[in-house]
Amino acid sequence: MKAWQVHENGEPREVMRPAEVADPVPGPGQVLVRVRAANVNFPDALLCRGQYQVRPPLPFTPGVELCGEITALGEGADGEIGARVLAQPVLPSGAFAGLALADAGSVRPAPGALDDAECAALHIGYQTGWFGLHRRAHLRSGETLLVHAAAGGVGSAAVQLGKAVGARVIGVVGGAEKAAVAAALGCDVVIDRTTQDVIAAVKEATGGRGADVVYDPVGGAAYQQSAKTVAFEGRIVVVGFASGDIPAPALNHALVKNYSIVGLHWGLYNARDPRAVADCHAELTRLAASGAVRPLVSERVPLEGAADAVQRVADGTTTGRVVVVPN
Incomplete structure (x- = not known):
């Protein structure tokens, strides 16, 4: 599959490189997700620089937030094949790729009131x-x-x-x-x-x-x-x-x-109070359905534009959310 990979730390535009890599395989308790949209976050730049609190082994694929479709389940993982979901990928298999891995317990239903790019920017x-x-x-x-x-x-x-x-x-x-x-x-x-x-x-x-x-x-x-x-x-x-x-x-x-x-x-709430995270997602879904919240997606860029998008978000030159749409 196509993916962006970081082999050394530095500025996103300099160290993110396109690559053809093997499809990831879900481990126990994991799901494989086909990426429909991946939101660009400031932590993606920190990951590239080696300055984030989590430092995945090199090489890794950045991208910490996505909307996608479950395509396979690992051993013991709950989930429905074909379900449209929000997920935080398990690094080093990040979201700026065709497929990503996520822990089944952290996956949330994608709100029906939002499109893929908006969902990717909600969580x-x-x-x-x-x-x-x-x-x-x-x-x-x-x-x-x-x-x-x-x-x-x-x-x-x-x-x-x-x-x-x-x-x-x-x-x-x-x-x-x-x-x-x-x-x-x-x-x-x-x-x-x-x-x-x-x-x-x-x-x-x-x-x-x-x-x-x-x-x-x-x-x-x-x-x-x-x-x-x-x-x-x-x-x-x-x-x-x-x-x-x-x-x-x-x-x-x-x-x-x-x-x-x-x-x-x-x-920290994911580790200390996951029930509160689930309750918050239910409230955000309700607010999205009512129209009270709708992520401001200012740009939808193809997978080929991911490195430039991460750099521009890091530089503070964008507004709202920039979302990578692989297909």
Whole structure:
């Protein structure tokens, strides 16, 4: 089958190489999935660079999220041949290929309200957003939610989930094109950090009070802005560090302003509370059916364009989700 492989660590465009490889064979408890669509995530770039918390043996095929069709079952694996599902592939057999392996217990039914590309973009980003906003920050209707990188894949999911719960959403973006995307997503206020003072703009939009919840997948300067714009008894949700800069919070500042800093490592729920992951998927399926959430798929690229797509997502030049569609 056709697949992208990484034989050495480096920038995605430089180290991802097309190859013909043998079809993977499902082991005990695994399913073989024909890839119908594979979402591009920032962790794909970190995998290529050797900077992700999981380091698969070289060579490996990147791609951590897909929508596909079950074609074979390993020994003891539950599943239905031909079922359309969401899955996180078991590396080194990632999603940027014709076929991928997944643990049967982690496979979820694909929501019928979404097409293949939208389904491929639903699982990780929206689960992360749901757990971050609801389990960690306890966002309530009527509160103000500030989302950094609101036009990106992770940010756009948080915007939709915030609106679904009845929050007032402020989106921070970089550039006029991304500002238009954030507005179309439903942000009540859009702040372009390239032309506006983010701190001043948030204070103006909130009457000086600040945001009740800040959703930060960026880190670096964005986190510093978060600390200066979070409200009394607000919550800053640390989701990731797309900027590459991991901040060192001033805990005395959190003390004197009475706000919370909470971390969100969604993958840990798979190990510690898988029932909660399944319940979240049921809720996301319901929200998709109602039209409250729909992944923003800005590009659908062929398998041949996967390396370039991963690089552009890593460089922060894309909006919404870029999805690789093999066929």
